[in-house]
Amino acid sequence: MPHPPAPRRPHGALTLALLALVGVALLLGFVALGVWQVERRAWKLDLIARVDARLHAPAQPLPPASQWPGLDVAANTYTPMRLQGRWLPGKTVLTQATTELGAGFWVLTPLQLADGGQVLVNRGFIPQALRRQWPQQDSIGAQDGTATVAGLLRASEPGGGFLRRNDPAAQRWHSRDVAAIAQAQGLTHAAPFFIDAGIPSAAPLPAPGAMSEAALAAAGPWPRPGMTVVRFHNSHLSYALTWFTLAALVIAAAVLVARYELRLRRTQRHHHAPSP
Numbered sequence: 001m002p003h004p005p006a007p008r009r010p011h012g013a014l015t016l017a018l019l020a021l022v023g024v025a026l027l028l029g030f031v032a033l034g035v036w037q038v039e040r041r042a043w044k045l046d047l048i049a050r051v052d053a054r055l056h057a058p059a060q061p062l063p064p065a066s067q068w069p070g071l072d073v074a075a076n077t078y079t080p081m082r083l084q085g086r087w088l089p090g091k092t093v094l095t096q097a098t099t100e101l102g103a104g105f106w107v108l109t110p111l112q113l114a115d116g117g118q119v120l121v122n123r124g125f126i127p128q129a130l131r132r133q134w135p136q137q138d139s140i141g142a143q144d145g146t147a148t149v150a151g152l153l154r155a156s157e158p159g160g161g162f163l164r165r166n167d168p169a170a171q172r173w174h175s176r177d178v179a180a181i182a183q184a185q186g187l188t189h190a191a192p193f194f195i196d197a198g199i200p201s202a203a204p205l206p207a208p209g210a211m212s213e214a215a216l217a218a219a220g221p222w223p224r225p226g227m228t229v230v231r232f233h234n235s236h237l238s239y240a241l242t243w244f245t246l247a248a249l250v251i252a253a254a255v256l257v258a259r260y261e262l263r264l265r266r267t268q269r270h271h272h273a274p275s276p
Contacts (some may be wrong), residue, residue, distance in 0.1 A: 031244070037239040037240035052078045059082040064115050065116060071193075076153050084268065086147065088111070092135075099227050103127075107134075118191065121194065123225060152195065178194055
């Protein structure tokens with residue numbers, strides 16, 4: 001008659017110590033990541049509140065060019081600004097854009113200020129169908145009168161788009177890179193930011209594909225300002241819950257391992273106990 005299998009032996013003290021060390025490291029790491037995401041969520045909510053307050057504030061005069069080197073652009077992003085100057089014809093560039101109206105281009109034209117500074121102004125969006133004839137259709141033309149612009153201060157977008165680099169020599173722009181555009185257009189006193197003309201409106205826009213390209217191009221006037229999208233991705237709460245859940249699973253796994261080891265030790269004691 002075959003002998004019954006010997007009961008499994010408990011793990012040694014060294015193995016259990018290593019498992020405990022790994023478990024503690026995982027637990028502390030997951031808890032730290034969860035706390036970090038909670039802090040990030042608080043920071044993001046505060047940022048959203050501050051930006052929303054800026055968006056609803058009245059437009060203020062643009063700081064003079066002498067203050068631009070010390071201006072904290074990040075802290076003033078989306079602040080409504082008002083500026084006055086003279087358009088510089090022949091200096092307009094088109095940068096690729098994807099908007100609620102579909103694919104197209106942002107129209108950026110520098111505004112020459114009285115104090116010598118130059119500010120790139122995103123005058124708005126034009127659809128893809130207007131790309132070829134746009135230089136001839138630009139209403140700025142050779143205007144040299146004074147223009148007043150109200151819009152949102154925006155930070156530069158250096159580098160280009162996703163997997164696409166700006167090509168200044170070919171005038172192919174995938175992002176609103178202020179420094180690169182200023183250098184390519186010969187702007188020697190350009191601001192380290194640009195202005196999105198117009199204040200975002202809650203008015204509904206036609207959905208992409210709802211109009212043909214020809215119909216959309218005829219639905220001007222173009223460029224269309226006020227299409228800045230102010231949206232912040234805020235998934236920090238779900239990330240925090242994920243990390244805290246993993247921490248709880250580590251605790252649950254530790255409890256299961258501890259109970260299993262205690263059961264093995266009880267079984268071993270019973271197996272080696274002398275028979276009466």
